[in-house]
Amino acid sequence: MNEAKAPETEKAEPFQRLGEIGLSNFAPYLMNRIMGRYNADLRQEMTGLGLTTPKMRALAVLSVIDDLPISDLAVYAVVEQSTLSRALEQLASDGLVRRDPDPNDSRVTRIGITETGRAALDQLWPSMARVYAQMFKGIPAEERQAFVTTLQKMLKNIRKHDF
């Protein structure tokens, strides 16, 4: 009577529990495991350069999209606004980023990366590339591409902002 007439892809399962899925089939678990290692591996390198994860993330984002309002940067960099505020304080005093008041909205401070900031990131990049390569070792280009495509869909599904 109360048969589920589910459209296949969406929600057909009554409610599978984690134990039934299994950790190694549960994507969020695997992703947390992988990113935990990725971030831990990089943290070591960062420490040597006087960087922290929030600082590094801010620089990495700014190396691609410059001159961002702090609130946008927080979203891109996946760092809490207040944490980022303090990280930027240090980055600015170390000369790795620049703070420019937004001409149109005086509440906004726009952050740009400096040459020194780029240089710092360049020092870290080999490690990032190495860990990245390690992660995808033995995975063919086509599979990598499909993987990224799925990730892009997932981000669209889950994000709370327009970017």
Place this chain on the structure above:
Amino acid sequence: MNEAKAPETEKAEPFQRLGEIGLSNFAPYLMNRIMGRYNADLRQEMTGLGLTTPKMRALAVLSVIDDLPISDLAVYAVVEQSTLSRALEQLASDGLVRRDPDPNDSRVTRIGITETGRAALDQLWPSMARVYAQMFKGIPAEERQAFVTTLQKMLKNIRKHDF
């Protein structure tokens, strides 16, 4: 999917920078963004249940693999050993987990989940399942499966332990 020109899977590129790859094509970036949202979304629910991310992760793992040494649990749950130690202290005093001395090695404490612990996780599970479903919304089963398969390979590539 356009035919790839390059047969090389390993390392052929001279050294592409992040700016050239672009944030939205850089898998670790996308994964951090997605997991950042996933974890933030759940944190809210957890707070209501008196749980934190480390506590929740420990319970989730234990619901699948019970009776783990603390050191193994730390790996599975992606939580720092010292952080986990303190999280377990609280979980035990709240009666959500049990601590049993290992009969063969008296350095080891094995952690098991209690009925109360399972009940707490059951309360959280609907939210986890909801965010999980949201993440994969519109992504066909086949693509999901391929995605998980790639994740499994990646974990094998990057992990430092045998599990």
Place this chain on the structure above:
DNA sequence: GATTTATAATTGCAAATGCATATTATTTTG
């Protein structure tokens, strides 16, 4: 156009985190 509401960024503060170290138990080695 004055008042309410919303947004950007900073900051105070308590709690959480992670590193280094301590403690206890086990394994290895000479």
Place this chain on the structure above:
DNA sequence: CAAAATAATATGCATTTGCAATTATAAATC
């Protein structure tokens, strides 16, 4: 088998984090 090296867990402590409240500005509403 004593001494040294290794392993599992706990803990001291300085730092980091995130929430809530604050300040300052802008937008909306009446």
